Amino acid sequence: MSQTLRKKKSQTMQNAQNKNPATRQLQSIEEVDAGLSAAGYIANRQISTAIYLAHHLQKPILVEGPAGVGKTELAKSVAAWLNLPLIRMQCYEGLDESKALYEWKYGKQLLYTQILRDKVGSVIGESDNLTVALDKLHAFGDIFFSRNFLEPRPLLRALEQPGGAVLLIDEIDKSDQEFEAFLLEILSDYQVTVPEIGTVSALVPPIVLLTSNSTRDLGDALKRRCLHLHIGFPDEKLEARIIASRVPGIDARLLKQLVSFVQQLRALDLKKLPSVSETIDWAKVMVLLHTSVLDVAVVRDTLNVLLKFEADIEAADKQLAGLTHKAQREAGIT
């Protein structure tokens, strides 16, 4: 009994999958890899596997990792590659369903009541008593609580996209715990319930990415429903590929030095380690300055691009000579 039920469910899910235009592009992990890199996102195996599984298992991905390693960028690139609309919801303290899911257009409702005030007389004009008048009014249904007066917010919009979408729920750790619980329905069943209208199911299940900087622990219920992807700092090779893709036209030897320097910097005991986004910024700066060889003076002048705390800059400053020297040596410059 339960097996046939499950079978049915998986069949309907399969049908939905087949209708889903993205399925064509998500045949294998390698294809994900290629697709993402075509969209300018150099992914490691884990990331590609996660996207592949997210689509086929229809599960959201919870992406964690330090700031600036490309969590948000991943969602953007997936959307760009699959040619789907990216719907982004930034979380913050105090975010609630009226901002995330839907809101009634109060202003419009009020305005319409004002305008229609005169019409009420003509509708119920000939009624003899109150009951008949009320019945007539009931016949109109809940005109003011219909789709026309509903303002869809990101979550509802994502479900209503005819061709599917990429839904990015950014920095979920910044939202309240109650909001997290509210998300569970949409994350596990891809549907939401609006009391006045009913349950709205997704036409095509969107690819959902949640990002978190771990400022607080997320609930187990949420984690259980998600695939968990941890993006750390990339290794030297991967970082070089990322920079090369993001800053086209950068000199290969300079690139090698930059990456080697940043990698060494991450080994230091700093308050905030430089992230990939900082490396990219730094590379751009170097290209603008027409630098071809990193020397101590240049690094010292531009260190504030990489490090964002005064104490960190001071700590790194002492070891600058050694770090640049090593970076030069590794790039084959003596």
Place this chain on the structure above:
Amino acid sequence: MSGSAEVPTASEPLRRFLQVARGAGLRVSAAEGIDAARALDFIGYADRTALKDTLGLVLAKTPDEKAVYHEAFELYFKHEALSAGDDSHDDADSESPSAGQGMADGQGAQGGGEGGEPSGGNSLSELLTQDDRAGLAAAMESAGRESGIENIRFFTQKNLYTRRILVRMGLRKVEEEVEALRSSSTKQNIDRAALLEARLAPLRDTVRDFVERNMLLFARGDNEQFREELLKSARLSNIERRDMERMRILVRQMAKKLAARYAKTRRRRLRGQLDIRRTLRKNMGWGGVPFVTVWKQKRIEKPRVMVLCDVSGSVAAMSGFLLMFLYALNEALSDIRSFAYSGSLIEVSEILEKEPVEQAIGKIMEAIGWGSSNYGNAFADFEEGWMQHVTNKTTVLILGDARGNKTDPRTEIIARLSQRARRIIWLNPEYRTLWGTGDSDMNRYAPFCNLVTVCSTLRHLERAISGILEGSN
């Protein structure tokens, strides 16, 4: 998208791995197990890295868990590989290179192939006679599986499981055979009995090894949990040095849990309760037609806490933990000031904030710790320097055994303090029966405190602090 996705059943290796993962301390729910099985329908077992990535995505949900997962995965799949690789290794340093060494390799491959099947076919004595290590290993694996080795939890069960596996492999029969061979008198038979016995001894060792390895795999998490449970309810003054590191982690975990539970937003919107006054005011411009609605809000006060910690020799261990706990709670307690006292009292908030807690505590101890306590003096110091900062929103938390070495307890200061403060909570690490005995002034201070409670274990500490946080909103 093959048809096999229809009814997800955890295949045998996955089921066993889930058990290993749970044993290693990952919390894998049934739903996650099903997800893993479904994911493997897409990925398959062929590609090891893909397999590892996939299971990691589905099963491990924090960086800590990822590390545990990584270890468990490596251990488990290496272990699986070992049962095939082990034999050739054993063959190499086998002490009896004469008997059928040449065919052992050939049979190794065969043995590996039928590894999944129960040990039927060859009897144990045959395997022993032929010295068929691959066959023995396969038999051992399946006997282990049948005897439920994955349920092993404590090292005291090692002998039990070793015996069980040997019996399943057919030890009794071999023993009977040896017995029978012995009683007959032919030279050939006695030789055979000796050979069997000689081969049985290393087998026992191998099985014991196997059980030990499995215990490592399956029971580690449980043992850790057991140890942690013990530590939580052990008297803090009795904690041994080697458990300190673990205690620190525990304290941090507990504090984090409390912080997450109580770190609520300071303002919460009460949805559905219109603030009529403010709505009207906001919509004055539209002639009172409420275009913009304003909802009622509730403010939640964060607790203000002042902690007075006795750091004299008798309660030093305890106060270290209290300070650690409070500082890990930073998120929930936005306004906290700490003081340490023994003979006199100093403020230590700054030291604690600037340095990592462990070092800070060391520094405080150096500055003022280990002296003999003088409660009267310490409270006088407090009144002089900080009494004016105590408001009707402040919770004062005093930790100490109230043993002032027969000095003047100056209870009148605590009386004044209780008038100013919202409440005073006294945590005493001594048993209740000892209060008031000897030089203890606990009973003299008690009337001015809103709560006096015994606090000698980590669990007590958690309860006391959760009480403070609860009472604050």
